[in-house]
Amino acid sequence: MMEIRKWLSKQVFSEESIAPLVVFRILFGSMMLLSTLRFMLKGWVTDLYITPTYFFTYSGFDWVKPFDEFGMFIVFGAILISCLFITIGLFYRFSALIFFIAFTYIELLDKTNYLNHYYFISLVAFLMMFLPANKRCSLDLYFGFTDKKNKVARWTINIIKFQLAVVYIFAGISKLNYEWLIEAQPLINWLKHQTDLPLIGALMKYEFTAFLFSWGGALFDLLIVFILLNKRFRIYGYVMVILFHGLTAVMFPIGVFPYVMIVSTLIFFSTSFHEKTITAIESRMPIKPKKHSLVSAGIKNIKPKPYIGILLSLYIFIQLLVPLRYIMYPGKLFWTEQGYRFSWRVMLIEKVGYAQFYIHEDGGTGKKLINNRQYLTPQQEKMMSTQPDMILQYAHHLRDEYSNKTFIEKNGKQIHLVIPKVTAEIYVSLFNKGSRLFIDPDENLSSLNRGVGHKKWIRKYEN
Amino acid sequence: MGANQNVTMLSLRIQKVFFFAIILFLSFSCRKKGCMDPNATNFDSDAEVADNTTCLYVDFQRSEMLANICDNYIIPAYADFNEKTTILNVAATTFSSDPTDTKFQLLKDAWKIALLSWQQVSFIDFGPAEFIILKNQVNIYPTNVSLISENISLGVYDLGNSSNNDAKGFQALDYLLHMPGLNEQEQVAYFIGEDNALTYLVELTNDLKNNAQYVVNEWEVYKSTFRSNNGSNAVGSSVSNLVNGLCSYYETYIRKGKIGLPLGAFNQFTQEIDPTLVECYYHQESLPFISTALEGMKKYINGVSFNGNTNGLGLDDYMDYVGATQNSSSLSTVISDQIDLVLGSLGELNDPLSNELAVNESGVLDTYGTMQQLVPYMKVDMTSALGVLITYQDNDGD
Structure with a gap:
């Protein structure tokens, strides 16, 4: 027991070089800058946040609404600037705060656009607000807004490592299911469309390849963090990181996620590696920091602050619990997707649907088929x-949309709806x-409540 | 003694079990083992025991499938459409220079043949056809009778303007060639008396011919793009274009347009029938056009050649290659069978469809049901199997 306490206390409060944190700040900031630029250049701000007339909000966050076109570009502009400032370490804490708020705001607007890596970015941005990542190699230091620090408490670096470990290990655990391991689904299908890949394309038609990739992927996700933590095998682990994410980047339309991971996992490298990196950057900086900012904090033992321990435990506890909440729901997870999001289930399922909604006449037999494209974008309809x-x-x-309205039919008949029944096939x-059939086609969806309870109207999955 | 006896008993029992196992093994061996998947190249119809691990499949190549569909369906089908619209144009010109009953009859025949030809290319809804939104220029219905009359009486119109889309094409010709309330002689007399109408008739066939010619010419160039754009099934690839064009055309213009709308399936709450919405309302014959479209679609999906019935690599082989199933049958078979089911159901109906809707609504509803079922098979199962996104929106996934 004492040993564990000692070890924990060391991981949290002992001093370590600030270098890994500083390098992470620079890399993360510049990755986000590029990723946001890419997002904007692809026209997705308009496609995803201006064009839609309806937004799928998250329970409890229904008050999060998009601004108009001008407002949305202001928000994205704020993200760009805050990313730039995080990278160069100017007004770092404030920039991290702005980035976290603006980025998370965008993600909360519409769950259509939910991606695990966006969630990862929100979490890291949240953590960054509390980390002293601007104490070296930053404009804040140059201008004297902050003091130089060569050492930081270990938790500031370890919490990032923990976050990465959560992503990989839960992704690995989620692959330990029948379909992934025994049927090599969905890769067995996806890979067959990849026979035109250079070099390895010819392998893709063999089912063996899908099994190799499935098992290899699961093992990679489960073990990579431990390999990266090991001094001796770290470099091999990192080669695997590059290969694995490089391959997924070539094969699947997953945007910047592979690159974010390739860059982020550098934090596992030794402090001497990171020291060399920032010394190299500092020596190339045209102007040296002003003298008065060169005061080193130089405290040997950081005094353990109990509240940090409590807050860290709370964060870790939540991170470990959220991905497991699916256990509380009956039925097949991939079918019902109850407790599916925020759980690091990446590229796990191949699922396509086709939905037809009907509005029913009050007390009559009439029902109107809805044209989904009238209310949703293709992407929203698909999700x-x-x-x-x-x-x-x-x-x-x-x-x-149809409540308390009167409709005049082509044949002159008037139909008044108070709160109509809505069904879906x-x-x-x-x-x-x-x-x-996915859900009970007779269920009146109009009278059901949203919420986290089990949705009984989803039909049982039949294999 | 006792121990010895036990040993003997045990060995006897082992012998029994062994013997039984041999019998069992032999009895299985006697039943012919073989590949029982009808889609395999070595399908063994005599086999009694499925040993599908021995199945061999055509070594599927996406590039070869695209080449086959292009060379053996798309190119000859458009050539046919071009030929038939040219013949229609000649028939119209001939009739205009010498308006007789016989030539009128020939013109009507040429119209029908050309429209049947259109049905077989209608669902190739991407590439050159999409550049000029061919479907809107060729076959919009209901046709706009008042706009047609206005164009004729004014004598000035621009058929290239999309505002005239519902006053041109096959359905405007349908109206002009089968004017309600007039018999054949009266029709011919009308054209003799209305020079503008005669000109309009010829202009409409000219427009059809030119559009067909355009697509044929464009495909000569587009062909190589189509065949070489085979690196993936991502948005913008040939497979994606082909499948998206096919699915959306079937869903909107065949299922909805040809049956769903006249049946009233989309008619607000009352879902009342509207017989005026059928294709070729004035000709009073709609069913052959629907059947031809579906037969063409089946060939196109199954990689069958337009001329003759050579079965090459098609989307069906692609679905088999990835092992797509629907209720444990192969998806390619399910789709093919479903199209046959629609065709069979259409065979139960009688023309004029506008009348059938009134007297046999439930029959049409059955047909619509079979057509509706094909939508998820294509839009969900096929696209999922082929890794094609049904969306034109570029996006990241994870």
């Missing part, structure tokens, strides 16, 4: 068709095993 919580949200949106295919 909604396979995810029950979004199906329900959309049904509620339709209910609200939805076909979903999981792992290419054939489309089948």
